[in-house]
Amino acid sequence: MARLDRTPFQIQILDLSHDGRGVARLPDGKAVFVAGALPGETVLAEPTARSRRFDEARTLEVLEAAPDRVAPRCPHFGTCGGCVLQHLAEDKQILAKQQVLLENLERIGKVAPDQVLPPLTAASWGYRRKGRFSVRRVNKKDKTLVGFREQDPRFVAELRECHTVIPEIGMKIQALAELVDGLQAREHIPQIEFIAGDDAIALTVRHLMPLGEADRAALAAFGREQGFAIFLQPKGIDSVHPLEGEAPALSFRLPQWDVELAFEPLDFIQVNGRLNASMIARTLELLDLRPEHRVLDLFCGLGNFTLPLARQVREVVGVEGDAGLVARARANAQRNGLGNAQFFAADLTQDQRGTPWMRQGFDRLLLDPPRSGADEVLKQLPLQDIGTIVYVSCHPGSLARDAGFLVHERGYSLVSAGVMDMFPHTAHVESIALFRR
Known part of the structure; x- marks a missing residue:
C-alpha cells in the first residue's frame, strides 16, 4: 500500500458535512472532508486518509475565517471526539442540523414538510447527564x-x-x-x-x-x-x-405533568434534561390530544412520554423491547398513580401482528425509535384508523426513510418537521416530525 502523502495544501471550504467537517473539492473534483473547517473558509489542511471516493484531512491553520467561527470553549477541542462543532456559533450549529434534516428528508424520503418547526434549544453547556x-x-x-x-x-x-x-x-x-x-x-x-438524577x-x-x-x-x-x-x-x-450499602434512589421529575421517573444506573434516559422537558411539551402539542383519546407509544423506554401522556388522555399503551425498562415503566406508572398507562415488552423489529396491544384501536401514534428507525413496526401496524403520528428521531436518515414510507405508501402528509438540540456542539441531530392522514 502506498504511503499517504501528508504534504499540507490550501483549499476553500464549500459546505458542512453531516458529521461536522468542512467539505471541499480538489482540482480534479474529488471531495475532501476537512476536520475543523467551516463553509466559506480558506484553510491549510493536512491529509489524514485517502480512499477512492473521497479524501480526509485536518485543519492546520485557518487562513481566512468564516464570520460564524468562534473560539472553542474547551481546551480539548480538536482532539476529543465528543464535540466537533464548538468552533461554530451556536445559532448556526442548530441551523446546520436543520439543513441536515431537510436534506435527508428530500434525498432519502423524497418528501418535504409543509412547515419547518422552530428549532428547540436549551442550555448548551453542562447539559449532559x-x-x-x-x-x-x-x-x-x-x-x-x-x-x-x-x-x-x-x-x-x-x-x-x-x-x-x-x-x-x-x-x-x-x-x-x-x-x-x-x-x-x-x-x-x-x-x-x-x-x-435530580438528587443523586x-x-x-x-x-x-x-x-x-x-x-x-x-x-x-x-x-x-x-x-x-x-x-x-x-x-x-x-x-x-x-459498591456498599443500599443504592440511592435515582430519578428525575417532570413538574409540568406532576411525574417522577425512577431509573437504574445503566438505563437509557434523555441526556439533556431541560431539552427533554421542552421536547415532551412539543410532542404532546403536536399530537393534538383530547381526553377521550387512546394513544400508542412505541419504543417507550421508562415512560418518558407515556406518563405525561397519561395525564392528558383516557388511556396510553407503551411498548418497549427491553423487559427491564418495561418493568420500571410499570413501577413508574404505579408510583405516579397512573392506572391508565399499560406497558408491554415486545421486540419491535419482529412480527407483532398477533399481540394483544397491536389489535387494540388507537387514535394517535407516537414513535421514539433508536437510530435504526421504525420501518419494521410501521409495516405491521393497522394505521388506517390513526389520523395523527408524531415521530421523534435520533437519526435523520432513518426518519427520512420512514417518512417516505408513510407519505408514499400509507397516504400521510408530512405536516411539519424540525430539529431539537439535544446534543449541542456535537453533530448529533435530534428531530421531530408530524404526519397526518
Whole structure:
C-alpha cells in the first residue's frame, strides 16, 4: 500500500458535512472532508486518509475565517471526539442540523414538510447527564486516561475537563483518572458510566477482574468525598450492584405533568434534561390530544412520554423491547398513580401482528425509535384508523426513510418537521416530525 502523502495544501471550504467537517473539492473534483473547517473558509489542511471516493484531512491553520467561527470553549477541542462543532456559533450549529434534516428528508424520503418547526434549544453547556467514559492505562505515559474517544477512535482522549457534561462530573475527570490510576486493577477497568438524577449522581465502574479490598476502599472514599454513588459492573448489565450499602434512589421529575421517573444506573434516559422537558411539551402539542383519546407509544423506554401522556388522555399503551425498562415503566406508572398507562415488552423489529396491544384501536401514534428507525413496526401496524403520528428521531436518515414510507405508501402528509438540540456542539441531530392522514 502506498504511503499517504501528508504534504499540507490550501483549499476553500464549500459546505458542512453531516458529521461536522468542512467539505471541499480538489482540482480534479474529488471531495475532501476537512476536520475543523467551516463553509466559506480558506484553510491549510493536512491529509489524514485517502480512499477512492473521497479524501480526509485536518485543519492546520485557518487562513481566512468564516464570520460564524468562534473560539472553542474547551481546551480539548480538536482532539476529543465528543464535540466537533464548538468552533461554530451556536445559532448556526442548530441551523446546520436543520439543513441536515431537510436534506435527508428530500434525498432519502423524497418528501418535504409543509412547515419547518422552530428549532428547540436549551442550555448548551453542562447539559449532559448521562454518558460513558473510556478508560485506558497508557504505560508509555505512566498514567491512566479517562475520557471520550479521540477523533481517531482508536485512542482515548486525555481529558482534564468537559464543558458539555454536567459540571459535577465534567470538572472531576482528572480526579477520576487519578483515582483509577491508583487502583491495583487499573489495567482491567475499560469504562466508567455516569448518570445523574435530580438528587443523586451514579458512577458505574466496569471491571474485568475482582476488585481487592484496597481498591474497593479507594472507590468508596472517592464516592463519599465527591458525592457520587458508586456501582460496580463485573459482568453484564444484570451484574450491576452498589459498591456498599443500599443504592440511592435515582430519578428525575417532570413538574409540568406532576411525574417522577425512577431509573437504574445503566438505563437509557434523555441526556439533556431541560431539552427533554421542552421536547415532551412539543410532542404532546403536536399530537393534538383530547381526553377521550387512546394513544400508542412505541419504543417507550421508562415512560418518558407515556406518563405525561397519561395525564392528558383516557388511556396510553407503551411498548418497549427491553423487559427491564418495561418493568420500571410499570413501577413508574404505579408510583405516579397512573392506572391508565399499560406497558408491554415486545421486540419491535419482529412480527407483532398477533399481540394483544397491536389489535387494540388507537387514535394517535407516537414513535421514539433508536437510530435504526421504525420501518419494521410501521409495516405491521393497522394505521388506517390513526389520523395523527408524531415521530421523534435520533437519526435523520432513518426518519427520512420512514417518512417516505408513510407519505408514499400509507397516504400521510408530512405536516411539519424540525430539529431539537439535544446534543449541542456535537453533530448529533435530534428531530421531530408530524404526519397526518
